[in-house]
Amino acid sequence: MAVPSFNFGTGNWEIEFWLRMLDFTSNYGTVVGNATSSFVSSSFYIMVFGDGVPQTDVRRKLAVGGFSAITGSNVYEAAGNPLCLSDVMPQGKLEHIVVNKVGSLVRIWQNGALKGSGTSNAAWNFEANGLLLGRNGWDGNASFLSAAIVDMKVRTVPIRTAAFTPPAAPAIGLLREGSAIGTNHPSYDAVCNGGVAVASVGFAGYRYPTDGAGGTRLAAGLCGSSAPQADATISEASGLLGRDLEFGGPGVYPFTVEGLPDSQKARVTLLRARDKLVVREAWSTASGTGEFTGLDLATKFIAVAQDPAGLMHPCGAEHFPKLPGGAP
Structure with missing residues (x-):
C-alpha cells in the first residue's frame, strides 16, 4: 500500500497534521525529511529545533527549510535554513500545524494562524533517497523526533490560504504522561510509489485513502509501551492505533x-x-x-x-x- 507522495517538485503542496511534543532533547527533531546522508542540495525538512542548538531564537520552534530551499541552486543558502518558523511549540499539548507552498510562498500555520512565511522557487522533494517521518538522514540520532505525529494529510491543492478555525483535536489517546515512552522516538522509513511504510521504533499507525478534500491521509500515534515495538507494516488494512485496539480504525x-x-x-x-x-x-x-x-x-x-x-x-x-x- 503506497503512502502519499512527498515529491512535489515546483508545484503547490500542503502537509497538515497534529503534533504533540514530548521533549526537546533532539536538536533537529524532524517531522518530515529525506534520507540523504549529508546536508546537501537535495535536503528538505519540516522539523522542531531542540534546546541544544546554538541559535537561541529558533529553539522549540517548528521550522521549514533545506540546503537550497530558496532557488534550488544546489549551493547552500543560509536564508533557507530555516526558510520560515512557527511560534514556540508547547510541550505535551496537541498543536494543529499546516505547512504549505502556494506559488513561491511557503507558509507555516499554527492552530489556524499564520506564523511564518518565506519565498521559494526550489523543487521540493522530501523523498530524495527515501522519505523519512520522525527523523532525517543527515543528523543521525540528533534528528529523532520525541513527539506524536497524528492524522497527517498531504495535498497538492492547498486549502489553507487564509486564517482558519482548526478542526477538532483527534479523540485518541497519544501518550501516557510520565512513562518511559519518551525514550522511543517515533521513526519509520516510508517507501513511496507502491511500497509500504514500516514502523520500527515505538510507533504504530495506518493510512487513509483520502482526506475528503482532494488529498491523501496518513494517521499515526505512539504505541503505549516503554519498550521498542516489533516492526509493523502500516497499511490501509491495519486500521488500529496503538492506544485503541478495540475501536480504532480509519x-x-x-x-x-x-x-x-x-x-x-x-x-x-x-x-x-x-x-x-x-x-x-x-x-x-x-x-x-x-x-x-x-x-x-x-x-x-x-x-x-x-x-x-x-x-x-x-x-x-x-x-x-x-x-x-x-x-x-
Whole structure:
C-alpha cells in the first residue's frame, strides 16, 4: 500500500497534521525529511529545533527549510535554513500545524494562524533517497523526533490560504504522561510509489485513502509501551492505533445536532450499538456539526445528543462509520 507522495517538485503542496511534543532533547527533531546522508542540495525538512542548538531564537520552534530551499541552486543558502518558523511549540499539548507552498510562498500555520512565511522557487522533494517521518538522514540520532505525529494529510491543492478555525483535536489517546515512552522516538522509513511504510521504533499507525478534500491521509500515534515495538507494516488494512485496539480504525462518524439554541453547543456521546458502551465524547460546533474519528469500520455505533437547555428529550442516530470523504 503506497503512502502519499512527498515529491512535489515546483508545484503547490500542503502537509497538515497534529503534533504533540514530548521533549526537546533532539536538536533537529524532524517531522518530515529525506534520507540523504549529508546536508546537501537535495535536503528538505519540516522539523522542531531542540534546546541544544546554538541559535537561541529558533529553539522549540517548528521550522521549514533545506540546503537550497530558496532557488534550488544546489549551493547552500543560509536564508533557507530555516526558510520560515512557527511560534514556540508547547510541550505535551496537541498543536494543529499546516505547512504549505502556494506559488513561491511557503507558509507555516499554527492552530489556524499564520506564523511564518518565506519565498521559494526550489523543487521540493522530501523523498530524495527515501522519505523519512520522525527523523532525517543527515543528523543521525540528533534528528529523532520525541513527539506524536497524528492524522497527517498531504495535498497538492492547498486549502489553507487564509486564517482558519482548526478542526477538532483527534479523540485518541497519544501518550501516557510520565512513562518511559519518551525514550522511543517515533521513526519509520516510508517507501513511496507502491511500497509500504514500516514502523520500527515505538510507533504504530495506518493510512487513509483520502482526506475528503482532494488529498491523501496518513494517521499515526505512539504505541503505549516503554519498550521498542516489533516492526509493523502500516497499511490501509491495519486500521488500529496503538492506544485503541478495540475501536480504532480509519472510519469517521459525522453528526449533526438539530434544534440547538443560537450559539449553543451540544455534548455528543458515542456508544457501541450492541452493548451501549461509551466509546467517545465530543462537543458539536455552534451550528450542531461535528465528527468522531479513528473508528473501526465494522462496528456500528450510536451517537446520542442532549439539549443543553434541557427542554427536549435526548436524540440519537445509529450508523456504521465511513471512510473520510466517502459515502456513509
